[in-house]
Amino acid sequence: MKFTYLFAVTAALILAGCGSFTERPADSKGASGDVKSQSATDAENSVAEESSEVTADSSEVVSESSLMEESSEVTESSLEKFDESKADGMVGLFPGGLDDDGKGPDENSFGLEVGFAPGIWWSFCDSGDKYYEFATDGTGMRIYQEDSFKEGFTYSMDDGCAVFRFAGTAAGAVKDTRAKAEERGDGAILNFEDDGHTEELVYMGNISIDEFTFYNNEQLKDMAQEYYKQHNDTGYVPEFCDIIKSDENNDIVIHLYDIEGNHTTTANWYYIDRFSGKGKDMMDNEIDLTTALKG
Structure with a gap:
């Protein structure tokens, strides 16, 4: 009986031990699962952190790019303001952009703020005509x-x-x-304060002073007298020769005459284009005073 009892107890103990062994793998599996789950979580966190870092880096790149664009815009804006400031500080600056007809973007060749378009301007004045050459840097030349x-x-x-x-x-x-x-059509009126005289300036074109040629009054007088002499059989030359500005057009009017006693004897009238030296006499005959220079 005792033997049977001991055998039963022993068997029970053995079965209890086997039960413990059968439960351990389950426990081990569960622990392994926990470890694996923790590892996956750590990996995901690491990836998330790396992704966050990449996003941050990308954000920094975008931010730097935006800053560069903003900086570029600020620089361009500053340059524009600098150019405007420089333009305001430069004398007689005409902004340019002239079309073939010599007009600027606003269809004018003169402005109270920007001055005169570069090139030659014809000045009409009671005391005598002049020609102005204006440059964009505020320099120029005046010719009588x-x-x-x-x-x-x-x-x-x-x-x-x-x-x-x-x-x-x-x-x-x-x-x-x-x-x-003051603006006058496509030109300008200048009222000089020093002596009160007035000049009306009309734009002739964007040409340099070296390209601009004309015959001055002194030259035209000499040419007229020489021409008259060459076309007179006796070689006679009137004693007096005056330049008179025409009221009807832009020709130079030349009066060849003598004074006899109390009256004036007219030899001829020449109406000459100051730029070509050609024109007509008082009989409406075409004449060319430049031929006198060859005689």
């Missing part, structure tokens, strides 16, 4: 129709006035003068 006397200048636009600084006057002195400016 009377004798081709030249004087250089700089100019700027100031509160509706063209302020000239002439260097090379007849006295050799530097002279500053202001001229109240």
Whole structure:
């Protein structure tokens, strides 16, 4: 009986031990699953962190790109403002963009703010015509129709006035003068404050002073008298020769005459284009005074 009892107890103990062994793999599997799950979680966290870092880096790149674009825009804006500032500070700056007809973007060749378009301007004045050459840097040259006397200048636009600084006057002195400016069609009217005279300027074209040619009054007088002499059988030359500005057109009117007693004896009238030297006489015959230069 005791033997049977011991055998039963022993068997029970053995079965209990086997039960423990059968449960351990399940426990082991569960623990392994926990480890595996933790590992996966760690991996996912690592990937997330790396992704976050990449996103941050990408964000920084985008941010840097945006900053570069903004910087570029600021730089361009600054350059534009600098150019505008520089333009405001430069004398007589005409912005350019001239079309073939010599007009600017606003269809004008003159503006109270920007000054005169570059090139030659014809100045009509009661005391005698002149020609101005304006450059975009605020420098220029003024030439007189009377004798081709030249004087250089700089100019700027100031509160509706063209302020000239002439260097090379007849006295050799530097002279500053202001001229109240007003727009007149496609040209300008200048009222000079120093002596009160008025000039009307008309744009001739974007050409340089070296390309611009004309016959001055002194030359035309000599040419007219020589022409008259060459076309007169006796070789007679009138004693007097005056230049008169035409009221009807832009021709130079030349009066050849003598004074006899108390009256004037007219030899001829010439109506000459100052740029070509050609025209007509008082009988409407075509004449060319430049041929006198060849005689």
